[in-house]
Amino acid sequence: MRPLVILPTYDERANLPPMVERLLGLPDLRVLVVDDGSPDGTGQVADALAAADARVSVLHRTGARGLGLAYIDGMKQALRTDATHIIQMDADQSFDTADVPRLLAESAHADLVIGARYVAGGRVENWQLHRRLLSRFANAYVRTITRLPIDDCTSGFRCWRREALARMPLDRIRSDGYAFLVEFAWEAVNAGCSVAQVPITFVERREGASKLSGGVILESVLLPWRLAARPRVRRARM
Numbered sequence: 001m002r003p004l005v006i007l008p009t010y011d012e013r014a015n016l017p018p019m020v021e022r023l024l025g026l027p028d029l030r031v032l033v034v035d036d037g038s039p040d041g042t043g044q045v046a047d048a049l050a051a052a053d054a055r056v057s058v059l060h061r062t063g064a065r066g067l068g069l070a071y072i073d074g075m076k077q078a079l080r081t082d083a084t085h086i087i088q089m090d091a092d093q094s095f096d097t098a099d100v101p102r103l104l105a106e107s108a109h110a111d112l113v114i115g116a117r118y119v120a121g122g123r124v125e126n127w128q129l130h131r132r133l134l135s136r137f138a139n140a141y142v143r144t145i146t147r148l149p150i151d152d153c154t155s156g157f158r159c160w161r162r163e164a165l166a167r168m169p170l171d172r173i174r175s176d177g178y179a180f181l182v183e184f185a186w187e188a189v190n191a192g193c194s195v196a197q198v199p200i201t202f203v204e205r206r207e208g209a210s211k212l213s214g215g216v217i218l219e220s221v222l223l224p225w226r227l228a229a230r231p232r233v234r235r236a237r238m
């Protein structure tokens with residue numbers, strides 16, 4: 001098993017070093033940081049981490065920034081390596097690196113494994129009531145409109161089997177932020193990927209600022225309707 005963790009970063013200079021250090025404590029794991037020219041110098045912090053350890057590499061993006069664009073470029077780069085599993089994870093320490101082995105173990109049974117808050121055993125800590133309600137509502141809203149059979153489709157903690165990710169239409173996924181996560185999950189189900197969820201505990205970030213904006217929310221409100229109207233392919237299961 002040769003897992004690679006993609007960490008998208010925008011102004012995460014305080015969060016990145018401790019996250020990378022913990023990830024490198026896990027066996028056989030490599031890290032790809034995808035930075036979008038963070039004004040706070042996270043890109044240089046990432047370069048220093050890469051210079052200190054060959055298991056870390058950095059993709060410096062230029063041009064339009066965005067979580068979705070960063071992930072697409074990071075995934076393409078990951079697929080050019082010999083990684084067997086590709087893991088998506090926020091770089092803000094909201095997810096516990098100690099859960100990575102649990103997602104990897106479950107990926108023996110599923111093409112896509114989601115670290116999920118809204119399943120039995122899953123938890124959210126330190127989130128203000130309005131963020132909790134927004135996130136729960138968003139998931140119920142998406143499920144109702146798109147019939148996506150996933151309890152936590154806005155979680156940014158996911159593990160892909162390489163073969164499954166390689167078959168995803170990466171250039172077709174255009175949305176950003178939470179909408180990107182929803183659209184990607186929808187495309188995975190539509191492509192016949194098997195999806196599993198493992199319960200995780202999510203902790204609100206302690207360092208740095210959220211990038212959640214009105215635009216991100218509006219895009220997420222509209223996306224499920226676009227997905228509901230999108231033709232379903234229903235290919236054979238992978």
Ligand SMILES: Nc1nc2c(ncn2[C@@H]2O[C@H](COP(=O)(O)OP(=O)(O)OP(=O)(O)O)[C@@H](O)[C@H]2O)c(=O)[nH]1
Pocket residue numbers: 007008009010011012034035036065066067070089090091092094156205209210211212
């Ligand atoms: N490369 C890149 N990374 C981004 C961009 N926007 C957000 N990120 C990263 O994506 C991850 C999730 O972003 P957050 O700001 O934590 O968004 P969130 O989790 O929805 O918001 P919080 O609940 O406040 O944490 C973090 O690692 C961010 O640094 C971007 O435009 N480019």
Ligand SMILES: [Mg+2]
Pocket residue numbers: 090092094205
């Ligand atoms: Mg976050």
